[in-house]
Amino acid sequence: MVNEKTIIAGFGGQGVMLMGQLLSYVATKEDLNTLWFPSYGPETRGGTANCSVTISESNVNSPVISTPDSIIIMNKPSLNKFQSKLKKDGHLLINSSLVKGLDYREDVNVYEVAANDIALELGNLKVANMVMLGAYLEVTKVFTNEQIINIMKEKFTGSKANLIEMNRKALEEGKKAVRS
Amino acid sequence: MVNEKTIIAGFGGQGVMLMGQLLSYVATKEDLNTLWFPSYGPETRGGTANCSVTISESNVNSPVISTPDSIIIMNKPSLNKFQSKLKKDGHLLINSSLVKGLDYREDVNVYEVAANDIALELGNLKVANMVMLGAYLEVTKVFTNEQIINIMKEKFTGSKANLIEMNRKALEEGKKAVRS
Amino acid sequence: MNSKVIYEKSKGLSDFHLSYCPGCTHGIIHKLVAETLVDLDLLERTVGISSVGCSALNYDFFSCDMQQAAHGRAPAVATGIKRVRPDNIVFTYQGDGDLASIGIAEAIHAAHRGENITIVFVNNAIYGMTGGQMAPTTLLGQKTTTSQDGRDAASQGLPLRVSEMMAQIPGATYIERVSVHDPKHVNKAKKALKKAFDIQNKKLGFSMIEFISTCPVNWGINPKDSVDWAVDNMIPYYPLGVYKDKTVGEK
Amino acid sequence: MNSKVIYEKSKGLSDFHLSYCPGCTHGIIHKLVAETLVDLDLLERTVGISSVGCSALNYDFFSCDMQQAAHGRAPAVATGIKRVRPDNIVFTYQGDGDLASIGIAEAIHAAHRGENITIVFVNNAIYGMTGGQMAPTTLLGQKTTTSQDGRDAASQGLPLRVSEMMAQIPGATYIERVSVHDPKHVNKAKKALKKAFDIQNKKLGFSMIEFISTCPVNWGINPKDSVDWAVDNMIPYYPLGVYKDKTVGEK
Amino acid sequence: MSKVLMKGNEAMALAAIKAGCDAFYGYPITPQNELPEYLSKHMRTHGRAFVQSESEVAAINMVYGAAGAGARVMTSSSSPGIALKQEGITYIAGAELPAVIINVMRGGPGLGGIQPSQADYNQITRGGGNGDYSLYALAPESLQETVDLIKESFEIADYFRNPVMIAVDGLIGQMMEPVDVDREVKKWDLKPKTWAADGNRKDHPKNIINSLYLDPQDLENHNIKLQKKYTEMKENHQRYELINMENAEIAIVAYGSVARIARTAIEILAEKGIKAGIVRPITIFPFPEKAFKELPSSVENLLVAEMSMGQMLQDVKLANECRLPIHFYGRVGGIVPEAEEIAQKVIDIIGGQSHE
């Protein structure tokens, strides 16, 4: 039975919210229950942001995730904030381009992905989030890249549509980064 | 023991409120307990108005007078409104210049005073209220004319001071009207 | 000899006795509004908004549909109505306390949005209803119950000129200040009202007619002297005239 | 070779990092206010009023005493303070949503009473804090989250010109509109602020300086292009200049 | 209809459109901005009215106007904005007009914060305005329920000629869940609005919308009439859900988002062998007193869990009529309690550790 609870955290502007929303969109399409919930830091502008995504075959109750199955960490402050919550043997995905020199818990599975670097190689720093998402999908297997891309095709219209190809590559590279 | 409960009622502009206030001022000066309370009809402008005055040696409790000892009626609508409340054997003082052709209760003491006519004779319709007040004092004996005049001297300053003589006469005429 | 009625109580007024004090020019302004609605044949599809002031009860006086609004909020109420009933005629009737003091934001923003409504603004330089407190339009030196030594510029400021200010709002279409101090001006005032309602009927936008009015009771002078006082004191500070008219090509 | 500091962070600012987005001209305006208070040696007896908008947190940024006011009510808060502390300097710092929309009544009436305070009015043609909704000063055709097809005159009215309107208030002493789009205009803006605070210090009454400002984030263009957009679009509709100056004998 | 993933604020907006809402008047405030933003775009395409008003005060008075003219009308705001609307709300209640008001609650008092809260319970259920009046107040827990109740709330408002308050918190405003916006909701038996002052004198005699009664006897009569309506709500229109109550030793009383969290809490407790149920008020006015009469005898304790300092406690005490011990767990200021905290509180209570 699917029952995935994920927290994704980073700076505002890193596309953290979108990552979570895409997961919830796919879940909805697959007729799963899902709940996405955003949270912004107390800074009014340019502060930290995170979202929680639950995907489940049964009803989703608490919108607050106390013990996530996975966490995706896009910047330093977020690691400190969320690492302790991760469930034992959960997945800790780290954007190692920005998060360096910090200690990780030993009772969880850590995946370091140099998402910013990979994204820059792909030609657009903005897709660092998709690199991480690809890695997450590879680790958790909740959905396939294709399911994400299909949703993007539905939601990204106009100028954004051109970015789909780039996103596909980013997802792919993210997958690779944790596969290897 | 003094314990006088009086309702004074008429049109706005007839000086009904002042009559009651004068009584309360004198009471205060005499170190009696007193409470004056005004009430205006639902009409915003030029409607009816009345006030309740309690003068007592003991504490005054309810500001609302359910069963007045005396009522002073300055116009027709007020008679209908208040006559029934008057206590048995109470004093019903009527401005008979304006209130004509109506029935009075039989179990009370009725005093008809042509206050407007008397006031006009004195040269100022405005003192009709003082005529009625004089009559009231004569009937109830709560205070003397002099006590009222003394308060007026304190309170009426400037141009109003000139009216005191006229008011004294009005009080006197009122007294006469019920004495005869 | 036969006879023809040349003046009678307007059909736009109900049979209620007006609640105003004797000689208060609120009554004249009521007649003009009622007559205008009848003359333009708008009565049947008009909603009037009573505000809070001596005119609070005028929902009983006009023979059209009426809503009673919270103090100062009549233009917001009018907006609420007009947006869902764009083909109706909607007017507010507001005093200077109501419009110029507590309700200035709502008046300004109705004009700002270019709401297609008409405001009848009755400036009597005082709060009539509550017993004669100072209004933003109270004149310098004028005595009120909250300016007992006369309004004083240093602590109470200079009287607000509402029409002048509202005329600066790009969204407003028509703004005129009138007076009802003699039959000639009454007729002029009626023309202004007609123009305003006509603008609304043609969906040309926001109009406001400011009336110089009296408050004999709280000014403490008789009705006729009140009219004279308004002419001698108010009109010089609040000059009559058209302050804005977008229908004649002005920007 | 020796050196002399010719520009540094003002002592009127605390060490907090400003909470504004990169390149937002709110920051420049903050510097000017702080520098002016320092230059005129008023800081120690100044109370500033933060309003609600992106600048809500600026109680942390200015190094004078500060009060945070409810949305739109800063001029009332300032009045409350100034009347009990007439020798202090009191200013409000308000956005266009705060002042021109919800708080227009409080601004107008502070001016109307001639309150001896200074309003720093930051017009960025949008609600920054809440994510880019339309403001009364949003330009025609400008896209915001509540005018997604661009502001439309028919349903949303024509943009409000606040300085022009406030200049009509007899009680106001000084009203000027400035911009901070280049160093020259920044210096001009500072002169305006100096004049305003000087007027207050001399107890000459109400002053307001309107700043044309940017909102790169909600306008969706980078900081420099934002400055250009303000010059190309806002200043033509909101011309810079002195709108009222009673200190030069004007009535 | 299949479900679509929507943000709470947008789902609420769409629900209003589906309910035939003719007009929306509101002023921006976090955390409900997506609601007016959505409507600013979509009301016009449906030929409906949308105005971003100059203030909350103006918004609620626009609502009063449109409601008086017979339209279906809605406004929404968040806590301090709702505080500003109190005078307007009491006018709407006093003039007996239907309207839907959404409060996406945030932390207070004052400007407070922008994170989720339930600290407006008193403001909503006791009426922050003057006089004896009440709002019919609904507090859904999920987006589907929110959408359904908003749609029905227009019917309820019209039926009672009374404002209906939708009390949600920032969680519901900001979260995304799949919803079916076309689900059928109860249709109430509505009469034509012949009372409306809609400027349509061809169909009916002059109408007046008003809350002013200068004659005290008239005003007393009016109040007695209003009170009958509230009594009718209390007697026949309480809504609530009893969850997992069979053999429960403790009942958690929680509404809105906290009820959802409590659902997770009782799962945690079940794993530990503790039987806990939930009393979930769906109406917070009228408060579902009846629910407490239906509790099984197994229930030995009540735990009120709220995102407030205990504002619902009074209602629970009144409904409980001194039968069961009542405990309290509250988080405030935007802090959302975690299911584990609530579960722990239950464990403490059952272990006898806690007394309110």
Added chain:
Amino acid sequence: MSKVLMKGNEAMALAAIKAGCDAFYGYPITPQNELPEYLSKHMRTHGRAFVQSESEVAAINMVYGAAGAGARVMTSSSSPGIALKQEGITYIAGAELPAVIINVMRGGPGLGGIQPSQADYNQITRGGGNGDYSLYALAPESLQETVDLIKESFEIADYFRNPVMIAVDGLIGQMMEPVDVDREVKKWDLKPKTWAADGNRKDHPKNIINSLYLDPQDLENHNIKLQKKYTEMKENHQRYELINMENAEIAIVAYGSVARIARTAIEILAEKGIKAGIVRPITIFPFPEKAFKELPSSVENLLVAEMSMGQMLQDVKLANECRLPIHFYGRVGGIVPEAEEIAQKVIDIIGGQSHE
């Protein structure tokens, strides 16, 4: 000092001056107009500030400003005007500022009427604004008590750094009674206002007056701090009077003017041989729960008498803790109950005729 006859509104105004009130900001509304009118004349001669503000909203925010600057400040209004002040009041409470707010209550809801009422009990005691906050609320019954409590209320406000509400009705505002305005009242132990943002940086470091806490943990902590204050009020600062309670068979619970009327009612009842006492709340927040613990065992019934539809009933029920049967008698809309009506209600109860 000898007593002078004064109108309630004017006596309240003078009391404020005597208490060292530095500033009054208010907007006219019946039935409290004589209060600002009096102050418009007399504050200036005392070198104090008086502003007739453009609205109630402005008035309460002026109060916020002056209070933040360390001044003693007051405003007054009547019911719908108080509704408009709710946002400002929650700011004052949130920023922990002292202020005195007078509500001369009139009938509601909406514009209602202008005659006396107590229909703002909920608005006053439950907070009409957003968030978890409370006002210290005093409800005097006579002009002397009103004057004394207003004078003390400035002390109380300063002590708690919290707004104090004086809840009176139109009767108290409009009546005249002899009062001694110079009677000594309790002085509270006050600290200098070193927290004030008064633009006086020579004496203290920068001060900030604020109710915004974007970090939820900060806001929760702030709320916990506020709550301690309210708990302190509840535990140690309830005020009430028990009248004629010895051997009383019934206790009438009534505050303000209605308590006075009840005094006459118990005299009427005494003449008929019925022993009735009065529980008179002087604080309506904190509600005097302690009074109910002190009732003699002779008391078999409680009768709540109010000029509202029963808003105080809830507090009485909570305080009574299901001990005694509670009955209710209320008149609303400006109708003032007569002593005879209340007495009759007691007779009905004792004869077993009435159940709430």
Added chain:
Amino acid sequence: MAKGRIIIDLNRCKGCNLCTYYCPVHILKLDETTTNDRGYTPLMVTEPEKCIACAFCATMCPDSVITVERFVKEANNE
């Protein structure tokens, strides 16, 4: 000869004296000998024959008390 006449709705009149002031031929005054149902001294016409049917009185009356009729000479004198 009168050009017309006015009809006074006595009980609506508040005795404010505005009309009397504006009548160009000075034929209006208050009737001090009586009060109407609402306690006011109502209007009366002193010399009806002088009325020129100008309607100034009615125009200025705030309470719509006065109806003004103008006499018209008919072609065929019925």
Added chain:
Amino acid sequence: MAKGRIIIDLNRCKGCNLCTYYCPVHILKLDETTTNDRGYTPLMVTEPEKCIACAFCATMCPDSVITVERFVKEANNE
């Protein structure tokens, strides 16, 4: 020769690029090789020797990042 120099408070900088635009001698740009504590790309000076100490950059910087010093030649050259 430089007329002065600027001192950059790196961690205050938000990398908004306003200063760079206004520098009349075009010696300012963002240092893409690094980010500061708050995640921004901060300002750097490319050719300090060209600085004319006009303070345009500092004047336009919203975040008071830049201190400008003007070099002064002293009478007695210490």
